[in-house]
Amino acid sequence: xxxxxxxxxxxxxxxxxxxxxxxxxxxxxxxxxxxxxxxxxxxxxxxxxxxxxxxxxxxxxxxxxxxxxxxxxxxxxxxxxxxxxxxxxxxxxxxxxxxxxxxxxxxxxxxxxxxxxxxxxxxxxxxxxxxxxxxxxxxxxxxxxxxxxxxxxxxxxxxxxxxxxxxxxxxxxxxxxxxxxxxxxxxxxxxxxxxxxxxxxxxxxxxxxxxxxxxxxxxxxxxxxxxxxxxxxxxxxxxxxxxxxxxxxxxxxxxxxxxxxxxxxxxxxx
Amino acid sequence: xxxxxxxxxxxxxxxxxxxxxxxxxxxxxxxxxxxxxxxxxxxxxxxxxxxxxxxxxxxxxxxxxxxxxxxxxxxxxxxxxxxxxxxx
Ligand SMILES: Nc1ncnc2c1ncn2[C@@H]1O[C@H](COP(=O)(O)OP(=O)(O)O)[C@@H](O)[C@H]1O
Ligand SMILES: [Mg+2]
Numbered sequence: 617x618x619x620x621x622x623x624x625x626x627x628x629x630x631x632x633x634x635x636x637x638x639x640x641x642x643x644x645x646x647x648x649x650x651x652x653x654x655x656x657x658x659x660x661x662x663x664x665x666x667x668x669x670x671x672x673x674x675x676x677x678x679x680x681x682x683x684x685x686x687x688x689x690x691x692x693x694x695x696x697x698x699x700x701x702x703x704x705x706x707x708x709x710x711x712x713x714x715x716x717x718x719x720x721x722x723x724x725x726x727x728x729x730x731x732x733x734x735x736x737x738x739x740x741x742x743x744x745x746x747x748x749x750x751x752x753x754x755x756x757x758x759x760x761x762x763x764x765x766x767x768x769x770x771x772x773x774x775x776x777x778x779x780x781x782x783x784x785x786x787x788x789x790x791x792x793x794x795x796x797x798x799x800x801x802x803x804x805x806x807x808x809x810x811x812x813x814x815x816x817x818x819x820x821x822x823x824x825x826x827x828x829x830x831x832x833x834x835x836x837x838x839x840x841x842x843x844x845x846x847x848x849x850x851x852x853x854x855x856x857x858x859x860x861x862x863x864x865x866x867x868x869x870x871x872x873x874x875x876x877x878x879x880x881x882x883x884x885x886x
Numbered sequence: 887x888x889x890x891x892x893x894x895x896x897x898x899x900x901x902x903x904x905x906x907x908x909x910x911x912x913x914x915x916x917x918x919x920x921x922x923x924x925x926x927x928x929x930x931x932x933x934x935x936x937x938x939x940x941x942x943x944x945x946x947x948x949x950x951x952x953x954x955x956x957x958x959x960x961x962x963x964x965x966x967x968x969x970x971x972x973x974x
Contacts, residue, residue, distance in 0.1 A: 763906050770914050774921055807901030814907045818914055 618726045620733045622752040623795075624776075626768025628739030630760045631797035634833055635855070636736035637665045638844040639756065642859030644699035645844075648731040651690065653721075654704035655748035656738035657713060663703050667840020668693065677705035680717030686724050695845070700730075710738075713747040722751050741775060751781050754791040757821060760798045761810040766818055769794075773821060793824035795858060800829045801874035812872060825858025827851055828871045922955040934966060943971060 623636040633656075640652035653676060654662035663669040668691045674684035679702070686702075693699035702721075705712070725733050737748035749755065755776050759769040776790045777783055783790075796815060803809040812826060830851040836843035844855040850871045857867040931951045938944055948969040955962040 763910055766910055767913060767917075770917065774918075778921075803901075804903070807903045809901075810903050810906055810910075814903065818907065818910050 618731050618733065619753050620722060620735065620751050621754045621756060622735040622737055622749040623756045623758060624737040624745065624749055624772050625758040625765070626739070626741060626745075626772040627760075627765045630758050630765050631827070631833075632739075632758050633661050633665050633736055634837065634843065635756065635758050635795055635797060635827070636734050637662060637842040638852075638855040639859055639862070640732070640734045641693075641696060641699060641842040642844050642856055643732045643734070643862070644693070644696045646859070646863060647698060649698045649700075649729055650732040650734065651700040651702055651725055651730050652734040652736060653702040653748075654736050655713070655744050656704050656736065657708060657710045657744055658704075658706065659738065660704035660706050662701060662736050663691070664840060665837050666693065666701055666842065668701055669840070672703045675703045675705040676721065677708045677712045679721055680712065680714065686721070686728065710742065710744040710747075713743060715747070715750060718747050719751060741772065745772075746775070746779060749776060749780055749790075752776070752790050753782075754793065756793050756795050756824060757819075758795050758797055759815060759819070761796060761800070761804070761815060763810075766810065766815060769821075770819055773819065792821050793862075794819060794821035795825050795827065796823070797827040798829040799826050799872065801872055805874040812869075823869075824861055825854060826869055826872050827854045827858070919954060923953045927951060927953055938968060944968065 623632045623639070625632050636652050640650050644650040652662060652666070654660050655676070656662070657677065660675070663672050671691050674689035676689070678684040679686055679689045689702060691701040691703065693701065722733060735748040735752065738744040749772075757769050757773060757776075759765050773792060776792055780790055782788065794815070796812060799812070800809055804811045812823070816823060828850050830849065832846060832849035832851050833843050836846060843849070843852050844859070846852040847856065854871055857870065860867050931949060932946070934951070935944070935946045935949050938949070950967045952965040952967070953962065954965070
């Protein structure tokens, strides 16, 4: 069964696009035919993070308006043969996103054999964000350990359970996962940052992954290479763990505790 | 609070994370109770005010409707408070 997964948060700049790219990549690497749809109309960015910005011809709105067909708009990833991107429009406004239009695109993608349809949500709780989550079967609520992000995540979790297609038709509810990003164990140790336990107490959502704050994420976006492709770095490994858990594989949580560097490791690194 | 009790308290947390969590707990609980309010509440409040107004001189600010639906209670409570002018 094909799965529609929205990556959402309410708040902007918390790592939705970074996570959509990494998780989409990871799912595709497992062999499943995967598409990542950029719902951030007017502010498309997924293409840059994926490194395919120069190959974008048509976009989601073109497909919805019948100005291009799906095959023309899908951008195939150069690295992973099972991965595709459906870019956002840079010029139209969000009103062009309609329920009917999105429903048809998703149905066509399913008919085309896509197993995972990842919806990269824009920030906010307006039209674009609502359309990204409306047809979701599962949701990855992306949260930074910081007050406004946690509050917005709670808010968007409420929307998932009241404003989605599944809610309106009283189908089984969207399965909601929590992805904590930009986590800094050292600052948690100093009690300057909300801990995983704190966020869990507050939101009560099943934890999918914890991605550490890392310079490697910025490097990855500079290169247009989703960070999960760099399996030498902690953030890449943490995203891989999250993907594995999505696929039902048990993984221990890593990079979540702070160890003061000892004398030797300070000298030799590590 | 007695001095002994004061010293026995949990060691205060060093950073600001504790306060962040406490503030979030309050606001999240508040927003949940707000979201759980039945949608007809505002309209019902207006009708209640209209009925009381037929007999008494009050303004709509004198009526407060509170709906609470706490997880730990086994029922929801609708509380209607009407501040009446002093009976002369
Ligand atoms: N784990 C992380 N460590 C460091 N920087 C991160 C991490 N995750 C995301 N970022 C940075 O945060 C910024 C916002 O990320 P982005 O994925 O575009 O967020 P959103 O899509 O939610 O607006 C980017 O500059 C990105 O590089
Ligand atoms: Mg984004």
